[in-house]
Amino acid sequence: MALRQQILSSALPLLPTHSFTRSTLSQALRSLKPQVSNSDGVIDTIFGNGSVAPSRALVDAWQEEGLRAMSSSKETKEDLGDVLKRRITYSAGVGEHLVEAYANLTTPSSTPSIPLPSIPILRTLLSTVKIPPSYVPPALQPSNPPTPTSASSILDQMTNATGHRIPLSSINPLGPLSYAWRIADEALFLNEQKGKVQGSVRRGYWNEPTGPGPEWYTKRIGLSIVYLASESALLQPYPVGSTTTMNPYLDKSLAALDTNLERYKSILSSLERSEENMGDVANFVDYVARSWGGLIKSRYL
Structure with a gap:
């Protein structure tokens, strides 16, 4: 395993107490290579100068590990709610530092x-x-006034x-949306495709091969919003005097997920019924067109 990956893997367990910072990577490096005297120089070489690039690399590694945490040992399709609950629980594990992860997601890689x-x-x-x-207080004024x-x-x-x-100060609003999109995409894969035999071709109403339809994007956009709305409960300030590293709002976030998922499934069901109705209309139009075509041919028109 490359040193970069070793450092990131060793830094992930430190997130609940040390957050998504450059110093977290330095501490992980010192635990791996105690003989390294200039840890900052090594971090600069591997992750880049400053604090933005190292912190963003740590956030990216945390995201990748979170996607892996969504899957269970089952080899068949998984329940959508269970998959997202595992991901929210994973986010709650970093405690109050989840806010800093979102801050890094909205921070552009460079300042224009x-x-x-x-x-x-x-x-x-x-x-x-x-x-x-x-202003300087009279007691602290120098003998020679500035x-x-x-x-x-x-x-x-x-x-x-x-x-x-x-x-120019700027933010990247697409950062959290991209973060939620990847989670939604992985959740739908585990819910719909895990253990499924590949090779079947999706076909349209006239049996033509088609790519991902509008519902493919609709599902992911809707589930991304569901996840962000549910996880937002974890971003609240901690109660005064709280010493726990696990987010105290986890139960509230999971309850919000159940509610939002029910709404999501209800809306999705309505859209699917609309699509079926559109399919019936399309089949009827096709039937009428074929009937008229046969009638015209039979009349030699």
């Missing part, structure tokens, strides 16, 4: 920025603006710190 335009007139105007020094600072010097400090670029 735009070049700071050079406007000499603006800089000249700012140089005439004097900003008074910050002089006012020009606004242009503050602008210079900001541009030098940002590399003469203006950073």
Whole structure:
């Protein structure tokens, strides 16, 4: 096993107490390789500099392990509710740090920025603006009082710190949706395809081979919303004085899952009945068209 995978595997059990942080990876590395003196340098080499990339790698590994935790030892189809309950229980295992996992999912891999335009007139105007020094209590004032600072010097400090670029704050709203989509896709696979003999071709009303229909996407979108709505109960702040690592809102989240799944199945059943009705209409239209075709031919028209 590669060192990267070893570090991630050793870091996963530390999540309930150390969260999705770079230091968690460093601690996992030290437990694997005590002889390594510069653990930060190794983490930089394997996962990248800063805190975003290492934390995101840890979140991704946690997601992959969560997908594996959804399956049981059964070799046949599994109950949809049981599969999702196992996944929510897995999420509850990281305790209050689940919020940080969501924060990492919404954090973009890089911060976009735009070049700071050079406007000499603006800089000249700012140089005439004097900003008074910050307040200092009389007892702490130095013997030589600080002089006012020009606004242009503050602008210079900001541009030098940002590399003469203006950073733009942004979030990735698709992160949690992609996270829930993968869970929904895995749950539906375990519920519909596990143990099923592959090779059958899905066909339409006229026996033509078809790919995934609208219901394939509808199921996954609906189940993604069901899962996010249910797991959101785990994101509530912990009660004051709580010392448990297991999320105290697990029972509430599982109860919400039962309720949301019932609504999901009810809506899905209504859609399936609508599809059957559409199929009956299509068959009727086909029957009428064939009848008219036969009638026209019999009349030599």
